[in-house]
Amino acid sequence: EVQLVQSGPEVKKPGESLKISCKGSGYTFSNYWIGWVRQMPGKGLEWVGIIYPGDFDSETRYSPSFQGQVTISADKSMSTAYLQWTSLKTSDTAIYYCARRTDSGRDRLDYWGQGTLVTVSS
Amino acid sequence: DIQMTQSPSSLSASVGDRVTITCRASQTIASYFLNWYQQKPGKAPNLLIYAASTLQSGVPSRFSGSGSGTEFTLTISSLQPEDFATYYCQNSYSTLGPFGQGTKLEIK
Numbered sequence: 001e002v003q004l005v006q007s008g009p010e011v012k013k014p015g016e017s018l019k020i021s022c023k024g025s026g027y028t029f030s031n032y033w034i035g036w037v038r039q040m041p042g043k044g045l046e047w048v049g050i051i052y053p054g055d056f057d058s059e060t061r062y063s064p065s066f067q068g069q070v071t072i073s074a075d076k077s078m079s080t081a082y083l084q085w086t087s088l089k090t091s092d093t094a095i096y097y098c099a100r101r102t103d104s105g106r107d108r109l110d111y112w113g114q115g116t117l118v119t120v121s122s
Numbered sequence: 123d124i125q126m127t128q129s130p131s132s133l134s135a136s137v138g139d140r141v142t143i144t145c146r147a148s149q150t151i152a153s154y155f156l157n158w159y160q161q162k163p164g165k166a167p168n169l170l171i172y173a174a175s176t177l178q179s180g181v182p183s184r185f186s187g188s189g190s191g192t193e194f195t196l197t198i199s200s201l202q203p204e205d206f207a208t209y210y211c212q213n214s215y216s217t218l219g220p221f222g223q224g225t226k227l228e229i230k
Contacts, residue, residue, distance in 0.1 A: 033217060035217070035218075037167075044210065044221060044222075044223050044224045045159075045161075045167065045210055045221040045224070046221070047218045047220070047221075049218070050217050050218060061217055061218060063218055097166055097167070099167075101214075101217065105154060106154050106155075106172055106173040106176065107154075107155060107214040107215075107219075108157045108169055108172040108173075108212075108214055109157070109159070109167075109169060109212070109214075110169050110172075110178070112166040112167055112168065112169075113166065114166055115166050
């Protein structure tokens with residue numbers, strides 16, 4: 001059974017750093033893109049970025065709004081993807097979902113993590 | 123960049139009603155790359171339909187999708203209480219293919 005399990009909720013202060021995780025199981029982690037999607041309170045879904053772990057080198061793409069603001073990485077040995085910030089802002093308060101992209105010519109996000117609530121407040 | 127626009131943004135309906143949600147793309151897209159997701163309050167989104175009309179495994183047959191070019195629709199043939207949720211379309215042609223803004227389906 002394919003599962004994506006995310007790390008727990010976080011409460012941080014502005015300026016602090018944070019790294020959240022998304023662990024995949026039930027499939028070959030390196031063969032699928034894993035994306036990160038933000039949902040701000042009461043709002044819709046927006047892309048943060050996506051990573052292809054790959055067998056050798058990984059490939060990462062960022063939404064223009066998040067380029068330079070976050071870093072997406074993956075540890076293939078742990079089947080885990082990460083989303084990290086070096087200096088959080090109050091505007092980073094949101095739920096962050098990871099999702100697996102199936103690339104088959106009928107591409108879609110077929111499995112989602114449960115979400116990680118990040119609260120940034122002084 | 124291709125934009126995805128859903129209509130309506132919100133909708134009130136009753137159990138048993140037939141409901142249609144529309145998703146329009148700012149440019150023609152291949153139907154292979156049009157997906158629909160359902161999100162219930164407090165839960166992660168869930169894939170309902172991919173490639174415009176293919177039901178994801180386990181999704182009830184009262185859900186259907188259609189369309190081509192720039193206009194796509196999601197239809198629920200007979201609303202059930204568990205269908206009240208927010209629905210998003212997505213263009214998955216690129217790895218960061220955009221989502222529509224969502225349609226919130228509420229109980230009348």
